[in-house]
Amino acid sequence: MNKQIILLPGDGVGKEIMESAKVVLNAVASEFGHRFTFHQHAIGGEAIDAYDTPLPEDTVKACKGADAILLGAVGGPKWDALPAAKRPEKGLLGIRKQLGLFANLRPIKGFNSMLHASPLKEEVIAGSDILIIRELTSGLYFGEPRERRENGNAVVDTLYYHRSEMERIIEKAFESARLRDNHVTSVDKANVLESSRMWREIVEETGKKYPDVKVDHMLVDAAAMKLITQPNYFDVIVTENLFGDILSDEASVLTGSLGMLPSASLRSDGLGLYEPVHGSAPDIAGLGIANPVGMILSAAMMLRYSFQMEEEAAEIERAVNDCLDQGYHTADLSSNGGMKVGTKEMTAAIVDSLTTKSVSN
Ligand code: NAD
Ligand code: IPM
Ligand code: MN
Secondary structure (H helix, E strand, O other): OEEEEEEEEEOOHHHHHHHHHHHHHHHHHHHHOOEEEEEEOOOOHHHHHHHOOOOOHHHHHHHHOOOEEEEEEOOOHHHOOOOHHHOHHHHHHHHHHHHOOOEEEEEEEOOHHHHHHOOOOHHHHOOOEEEEEEEOOOHHHOEEEEEEEOOOOEEEEEOOOOHHHHHHHHHHHHHHHHOOOOEEEEEEOOOOOHHHHHHHHHHHHHHOOOOOOEEEEEEHHHHHHHHHHOHHHOOEEEEOHHHHHHHHHHHHHHHOOHHHOEEEEEOOOOOEEEEEOOOOOOOOOOOOOOOOHHHHHHHHHHHHHOOOOHHHHHHHHHHHHHHHHOOEEOHHHHHHOOEEOOHHHHHHHHHHHHHHOOOOO
16 A cells, blocks of 8 residues: 655654654555655745745645645744744644644553653553543634734734534544543633633533543643543543643653654544644754654554554554663653663664564663
8 A cells, every 4th residue: 555645844853753753654664565655845944944934835735635744843943033924833733724634632641661750650640541632723723813902012812613613523522432431521611711611512512422421521720730640530631722732741741751742633534644742842953862752653643543554553552662661761761761762773673673573672
C-alpha cells in the first residue's frame, strides 16, 4: 500500500523529531511491506523566513490532497515580536481550521518503566489511562472580533461556538468512550460561562443516545486539580479548545515528560494531522537531545487512525515501551536514571527493537 504523507517539520526541535518519525516509518514500511512516500512542506517560522507567510498556499494544497499529515512543531523567539497574523502559530491554527480538523485526541498513558519519572507519586499515577478530546477549530482561538480598542487600552477576544461544533466533538467523545471504559467527563466552566452552559446541555442531550456510557460534569478548575491528585478517576475527558490545551500539558506530567505525548487532529472523513503535544522547545533546539517519543507515537496514531494499520501502530508502541524498559532515556527523562541518550540514539534503539523484536543493550 503506497501512502502519500505530508511532512511539516516546522521549527526548533520539530525538525529533529521529524527525522525520527521518518526513520521509524521507513522501518515499519520494510518490516510490513508498505510504501510511505514523504513530501516535505514549509509551515511556521521557517515558512515566514522563506515565503513571508506562516502557511503558504502550496502547503495547504498539498495537505488537502494527502493521505495523512505529520507535523513537528512551530514557533520560536525569532518570530515572537511579529504581529499575531504573521506569527508561526498562525500557520498551525490555519492548517487546523482550513482542513476542518475539529477533533484533537490526546491520549495520556504512562509507560510502566516511567512511573517514577513523574514528580507525582507512583501510586497516584499507576494505571492511569486518559484520552483528552479537545475541540480544535473554534472557541476563543478563532472567535471574532479579536482586537485592541480605546487606543490600545482595552482588548477583546471572542468565545464563539455554534451548536453544531459542540455536538460533533461531544459525539466523538461518547463514541470514543465506547471503545474504552465507557466514561465521559465533560469539563467546562458552567458556573460562569454561557458557552459552558450550552455545552452542558448538549452533553446531557447527547448522553441520552449513549445510555451505556457514564457521564459526569466537572468544572475546569476542579478538573485541573483532580487530574494530578486522582488521575485514575478519568477515562475520556471532553472539553473546549482552550481548556483542552491547558489540561493536556498538565496531564503530560503523568507520563514523566511533555516530550512523550502524541496527538491526532481528525475530521469526520478520517483525514488526520498528527503531531506531538509539545512545542518547538527553543531552549533545547539544535542540541540533539529532544525526546522523539511524542512524535514517534504520533506517527503510530497516524497508522492506526488514517491507515487502519493497527498491528503496525501497536508494534511501534511496543518498541517504544521496550526501549524505555531497557533504560533508554532522553535528558527530559533522565531523573529516572537509565542511559542518557540523544534523539538519534533513542530513535535508533526504537528501530532496533522494531526490527529485531527486542532492543540490544
Ligand atoms: P514547549 O512545549 O516548546 O516547551 C516546554 C518545555 O518542555 C521546555 O522546557 C522544553 O524544552 C520541554 N520540551 C518540549 N518538548 C520536548 C521534547 N520533545 N523533549 C524534551 N523536552 C521537551 O513550550 P514553550 O516553550 O512554551 O513554547 C515554545 C514555542 O513552541 C512557542 O513559540 C510556542 O508557541 C510553540 N508551541 C508550538 C506548539 C506546536 O507547534 N504544536 C505547541 C506548543 C507550543
Ligand atoms: C498546542 C499548542 C498550540 C495551541 C499553539 C502553538 C497555537 O499549544 O498544539 O497545544 O494552543 O493549540
Ligand atoms: Mn498546547
